[in-house]
Amino acid sequence: MTTTSSPSARRKARRFALQALYQWQLAGHPVHEIEAQFRAQNDMKKVDLQYFHDLLQGVSERREELDGLIAPALDRKVQELSQVEKVILRLGAFELLARLDVPYRVVINEGIELAKLFGADDSFKYVNGVLDKVARQCRQVEIVAR
Structure with a gap:
């Protein structure tokens, strides 16, 4: 295959x-x-x-590491996120941290699209804000270069 x-x-x-x-x-x-x-x-x-x-x-x-990366960007505890939001944010945080071959804007956009598809009505806005904060932490050099 x-x-x-x-x-x-x-x-x-x-x-x-x-x-x-x-x-x-x-x-x-x-x-x-x-x-x-x-x-x-x-x-x-x-x-x-x-x-x-x-x-x-x-x-x-890397779940614990990802949760630690996400936590400062949240307005509540990781455990209080919906299961869908938690997965989307962990996926996005992993890509921002470990997949430097994927531009940060693509990671954020993909997270937004997943939230629109699988999340609650406005969860895409929350995902956008959290992943943007995580990107500023993980991808500072890439963001400044833009």
């Missing part, structure tokens, strides 16, 4: 990663089992499989 790495393939990888990480947060099953289930039960032909894998592993392995 070949891995596609177009922007739309990464967008699909993010959507599946959000769903898989949501399941991981709620059920607590090992991430590798959830990944295998997603690969078996979904049409993954046009998905960047490596990116999907990297997001699942990165967010699950």
Whole structure:
């Protein structure tokens, strides 16, 4: 199976990663089992499989670090976020921290789009504000260069 790495393939990888990480947060099953289930039960032909894998592993392995990065940008505790917001913010924080190949504006925009698709009515505004603050912390050099 070949891995596609177009922007739309990464967008699909993010959507599946959000769903898989949501399941991981709620059920607590090992991430590798959830990944295998997603690969078996979904049409993954046009998905960047490596990116999907990297997001699942990165967010699950670095959850505490990501929560620590997100926490100062929140108006409440990480535990008080909705499950969807928590996944979106962890995904975005991971990409801002570990995926320097993805421009910070793309990370923020993808988080907004995920929140519009899966979150509550105005959660995209909250996600935008939080990820913008996290980007200022993680990507200062890139932001100043713009």
